[in-house]
Each structure stands twice: as structure tokens, then as C-alpha cells.
Amino acid sequence: MAAISGGRRGAPSTGASHACLLSRIFSIAVVSVTVTALFSLTGSSLSAPSPHVRIHVPSAFFGIHDGSGQSYAHLDVGSVRLWDAGVSWKDVETTPGTYSWSRLDSLVSAAQQHGAEVTFVIAMTPSFYAASPTQPPTDLAHYADYLRALMTHYRDFNGSRGIDAYQVWNEGNISTFWTGTPHQLAELTRIADQVRDEVDPGAVVLAPSFAVRLPYQLRFMADYEEQRVGGKPVWRYVDANAPSLYPKATYGLRIGEPEDGMRLLARVRSLLAHAGVPAGMPLWASEVNYGVASSPDGPVAATPISDRHQVANIMRTYLLGAARGLARLFWYRYDWNVIASVGGTLGNTLLTVPGDWDRITPAGRAFDTVQRWLDGRLVGRHGKRPCARDRRGTYTCVVVYAGGTRRIMWNPRHAVRVGVSGAAYREDAVGVRSRISRRGATIRVSYEPVMVVSR
Secondary structure: OOOOOOOOOOOOOOOHHHHHHHHHHOOOEEEEEEEOOOEOOOOOEOOOOEEEEEEEOOHHHEEEOOOOOOHHHOOOOOEEEEOOOOOOHHHHEEEOOEEOOHHHHHHHHHHHHOOOEEEEEOOOOOOOOOOOOOOOOOOOHHHHHHHHHHHHHHOOEOOEOOOOEEEOOOOOOOOOOOOOOHHHHHHHHHHHHHHHHHHOOOOEEEOOOOEOOOHHHHHHHHHHHOOEEOOEEHHHHOOEEOOEOOOOOEEOOEEOOHHHHHHHHHHHHHHHHHOOOOOOOOEEEEEEOOOOOOOOOOOOOOOOOOHHHHHHHHHHHHHHHHHOOOOEEEEOOOOOOOEOOOOEOOOOOOOEEOOEEEEEOHHHHHHHHHHHHOOOEEEEHHHOOOOEEOOOOOEEEEEEEOOEEEEEEEOOOOOEEEEOOOOOEEEEOOOOEEEOOOOOOEEEEOOOOEEEEEO
16 A cells, blocks of 8 residues: 556567566557448448557456455455555564565465456565565575575465466555665666576566656656666566555645546656667556645544545546556555544555455446456557547447447536437446437446447
8 A cells, every 4th residue: 555645678688578578468459450230329331441459458457455365255356465464564574584485375275266367565674674664674695595485385286276476575665565665676687587487487577666647756767767777777677557546635625536537647667768668568557546645743543535426437447547658557456444543544445345355345336347348359449548538528438249339428627518429328327228219318427337238
């Protein structure tokens, strides 16, 4: 949690295995194709063939944080990021060279049993290696030794891969987690890559996560991205970048929302391009939630929002994240508890009732609904990216699937009427369906996404 106050390399050392690896982690494939039989809601075909952007959204895109292992019984989880789960470096390595695997084993086993990919964060140095958990070890060889033990243990675990991706550190520009320098963080990145090549070439190495909503956070991330280690830019040692996309809690009089998170993503892409990172390098979102407030005095409870706004946050986040080409998006989190000292949770959008993780909220049900709505191919017409916004501020996502075409619409600012002539039925964000039978019909569209289907 934020304490918010093409190719991977020029010449991969393990050859074809890394080409296959990149193909797997960048499985939201964006390609230009010619489509001749795509129909609008009115039923009329496009007048002429034209290029479209099509995105297949894999199940691993739909990620969460869960330290309870209970999410799989209730939600369709494609991937999990293990952080704030009692398995940091200092939790696992209890004395030098001695590792307590039991808790991590149980979390990895639960993910395996339900087909969820595991991303593991290597962070928080044990006290016998550094004066503070936020510092790198005095001898960087200890980081390599720990990572070597991890990868050896989980490259073949219960008969298959246990951990799919290793992230170098958590939020390296937040002093709660890191007080070293950007260059030291880059050195750890090279070590992670070297150990991966030696022990488990099929694993993914993720760059450290970074908070990106404040200017100083972007400056630190830019400094890291411009580091050179061993004569190479640091990006050559990672398979993907993975920022945290928490927007500010408020923007003037309105609360932060998914579209603000996508503006942060655009800033990240610009920053990476300036640092020379190839445009084709995959981007993951390490953490996302809303209402997370900044305070120099410590944690602050998020201001509660309605169930409907929470549902809208979930659906718009995953719709826009897929449309903007994110390869993974990890929701923070499944298993909230109320923090007694602040009287609430740090985020305002909850998948379960805090402390009672078998009780799924409407937002939790929306996590499954949006996956169903995105089943098929997300399409952007005439070379435009999917989920385009019109002049009235209405977003429209087009999904082509075997049974027809879905259009998913919302307007974050206004309630508008949208024509849906030719559509068979509509479905709201909580799964309630109603038929559309009248030609020339319109529906009301507001901040909560609605989906209409044409056959």
C-alpha cells in the first residue's frame, strides 16, 4: 500500500526463452486489423473496411492484493500481488541464510490451486543486514542470496511454477519503504536480473513500483529510469515497469476517480519515453484504489463513498486500464481491516466488508461483472484507442464477441441520453438486465457504466 504522504534488452543472455517470456507477459495484444463486418447499434455495417485496434484481455490482467487467500473462493482472480501480506524479506529470512517459507508457501499454493499468477515483491531488508528495513543491505550480495533462494524454491513448486514475477522493491520513492538512492535501487535491479538468468530464466523481473501522483515522486522515478548500471540503462534489466496509480483523494471539490489514474498513466509513459525506455515495454499497475489521502502525520482514513460509486470505480478502472494497454492491474485490496487509529480504511473502494472477507460487496461483484463484459475483443475504431470519449464526455467501449457486440458506456460528469436503436438488451453494473425493443430508443448514461448488446 502506498504510504502516500518489442524487446526487453538489446541482446538477452538467455536467447529465445526471453522472447517467449515477453510474449506471455504482454498478453494484452494490441494489433491493427481490417474489419469488414463490425456493426453499429443501429445494425448498419461500416461503409468500408478500415483499421481497428483490437485487444484481447487475458484473465491475468484482473489482479488483486490478498494476504488472506480467501478471495479465490468468491471472485474470479487472474493474478495476485503479494505485498502487505506478512511475507516481506524481513518476514521470510529470519536469521542470515535461514528462511521461513510456511506462510508464503500457503499463499502461493492457494493461488496455484485456482490458476492465479503470483507476483512477489522483494523488499524490506532484515535488521541483521541493514540499519533500517528501508535501506539496501550493506553487502548487496545478501539481496542476491535471498533472491536466489526464493527462485530456487518456487521455480518448481507443487509440480509447476510457484512465483511468476519478482518485483525489485515496493514504491521506491516513498520513505516508508525506501530511503536509499535511485542508483542503489538500480543496482538491486541488475542483481534481480542476473539471479533470474542464473536460476529461473522463465520468471519475470519487474521494475520497482513508484507512486506517481506528486511531483517529487515523478522526479525520483525519472532519476531511477535514467540510471546506468554495468554500462547499460537500468531498463535493460527488467521485463516490465509497474507504477502505482493512486490518484489524489480530491481534485478541488471532486473526489479522485479512475480517469485521474489514467492521466497518471499517461505521465508515466511520457517519463519512460524521455528516459529512452522502448514504447513496447509492458506496463503493469502495481496498486490501485481511491480516496487515499496525503498527510505528514501518518495514515488517514479515506472518506467513505456510496456502493454505486465504488462499483463505478472498479468497472471504469479495469475498462480504462485494458483500453490503455496495461498488461496487469492489481486492485488494492481484497482483505481490508479497519485501522483503529484512523477509524476506517485507507482506500474508499472495498471488495469485501472489512474484517469479514467472506462478505462480498457490490464492488466485489462488479470485479467479476467487468471481466464478463470484457470477454471478447476490445475494439478501437479507425485506429483510435478503445473506450474513446465523445464531445459530451461520454466514454464508449466496444467489445466484439461470438454472440454479437457489447457497448459499455459511462459519463463521469453528467447524465446524458444515448441512442441505442437496434440493441437487444441493456445490463447495469450490478447485473440487472432489461430488454430494449423500441426503435429509436435511448437510455440514460451517467457515472456508473451500463452495457447494451446488439446481436
